[in-house]
Amino acid sequence: MKKVLLAAVFLAGFSFSYAQESQAKSIDPKEDKDLMTWYHKDFSATKVYGINTANAYKYLESKGLKPKTVVVGVLDSGVQIDHPGLVKNIWSNPNEVPGNGKDDDGNGYIDDVHGWNFIGGKNGDIDIDNMEVTRVVAKYKPVFEGDDSTKNKANQAKMPEEFAMYMKAKDLFGKKSIEAKQNLQTYTMINSLIPNMIKLLGGKPVTEETLAAIKAPTDQKDAIALQVLGQVSQSPEFKGKSSAEFEKLMKEQMKEAIDHYAPAAKQYDLSYDPRKEIVGDNYDDYSEKSYGNNHYEGADAEHGTHVAGIIAGLPQGKEIQYGVASKVAKIMSVRTVPNGDERDKDVANAIRYAVDNGAKILNMSFGKPVSPGKNVVWDAFKYAEDKGVLLVKAAGNENEDVAEHLAFPTNFKNTTDEKPFVNNVLVVGASTNRNNQLRADFSNFNKKMVNVFAPGEEIYSTVPKNEYKYLQGTSMASPVVAGAAAVLLAYMPNLKPDQIIEALVKSSNPSAENKFPEFSQAGGVIDLQKAAEYAYTNFYNGNKTSANKKPAKSIKKAVKK
Secondary structure: OOOOOOOOOEOHHHOEOHHHHOOOOOOOOOOOHHHHOHHHOOHHHHOOOOOOHHHHHHHHHHOOOOOOOEEEEEEEOOOOOOOOOOHHHEOOOOOOOOOOOOOOOOOOOOOOOOEEEOOEEOOEEOOEOOOHHHHHHHHHHHHHOOOOHHHHHHHHHHOHHHHHHHHHHHHHHHHHHHHHHHHHHHHHHHHHOHHHHHHHHOOOOOOHHHHHOOOOOOOHHHHHHHHHHHHHOOOOOOOOOOHHHHHHHHHHHHHHHHHHHOOHHHHOOOOOOOHHHHOOOOOOOOOOOOOOEOOOOOOOOHHHHHHHHHHHOOOEOOEOOOOOOOOOEEEEEEEOOOEOOOOHHHHHHHHHHHHHOOOOEEEEOOOEOOOOOHHHHHHHHHHHHHOOOEEEEEOOOOOOEOOOOOOEOOOOOOOOOOOOOOOOEEEEEEEOOOHHHOEOOOOOEOOOOOOEEEEOOOEEEEEOOOEEEEEOOHHHHHHHHHHHHHHHHHHOOOOOHHHHHHHHHHOOEEOOHHHHHHOOOOOEEOOHHHHHHHHHHHOOOOOOOOOOOOOOHHHHHHHHO
């Protein structure tokens, strides 16, 4: 889930995904300040399903509440901690002396001033790692499908759970590795055709008239280039662009696509394993905790920096982007997710590290279909629950029902369970700014296993090199909710994780269109002001009200508006 969705994706027949069309505005998205901050909007005033950020602060302050800083752990690919839009909201370990090479606070991590990196070591930082299905196939293929058929059958009977996981991983490995290879070939080919497209345009803009005037090429590459141009001319993002603008945009988007799929050669390589050389731990020893380094940014921090900005970014210079909890939150960077799938050992240790060092909310914008160490991660979930820490998790970007296609780590040990085994996990789907297509077409869903939806398409936030960018995915929706939870907890520190979850679920703005009520428990998109009203009315000031208490009538009315 680290790499969310591409800005442009060509599929079979060179068709475009909505990712392109959705950015088509009369104003350049890079200059559209309304688009940059749309996810903060008040639905009651604008009819856009934002989360009503500003009014939430006004409501809480009107009650005379004074906020306390909330530390939010960002378990991700890394964070550029000196980004101008983040630097003032980065957590600092008060018990660690920077740069002295000592473990001043005795927590097992040397110079962990702003967090920790569990996917690095003395020899550097991991960038590309395997997908989990690759690791499972590599580990268990000799066990279940080795040269000795008798031993294979015995192992299959002796280890039924591992065998079932292996068969699932084997199937996904076959499909996904082929898909990734084909996509890389497609994007590489299209990228090579950009010069042909420019030649065919002849300096003219990308319009239907321009294309209609082009004579049918006799050269095969030119013919394919014209086919691509025909599709491009239908996309509002490209339509009407000058030849030079078109060339620049195509190069940018094809680079993004190629950069996304190129690592697949290693991600699906059964013999590739960067762990031993770089991290140097005994990966199979789940009890091992003191490994890694303090490289908070790591090899590729785009995803984590974007997530951090959604939670706690601050306006700076000409940039107006701001995080939901920018007034109250500090970001702890816990690097956990490579360019590939996160490892269960690292996830479990990252959760425990963040909890032990004062984070009260953890954002987890990642997931995978198989999890060999799920029990270790579940133990960490329980540890966080016991410490009163809220875990906010992205639902996933496969456009699937998560009850049918699990996205680990999960808070349900079995999909048939009536309730999750812990009460501190909040699972988030992604919504759009289009009321007639409110669920983002990539977002996973389930009425029982997904709690809420939040804005996750066209989200503008911080990225490395002091820059800003639009990204989309449930990876963006999750930090919107983590930020909202941080606001509630900052002003009402007595709130428990299950109370925060209830407040956000029960106060969401509902939508009845396109089966939206069936996609989550809330049946709507979170509204931070209404959640603040709900939490204040039901739980604040030492109120021991059960989390099952029905909402106050005034809140019910507010939600129905």
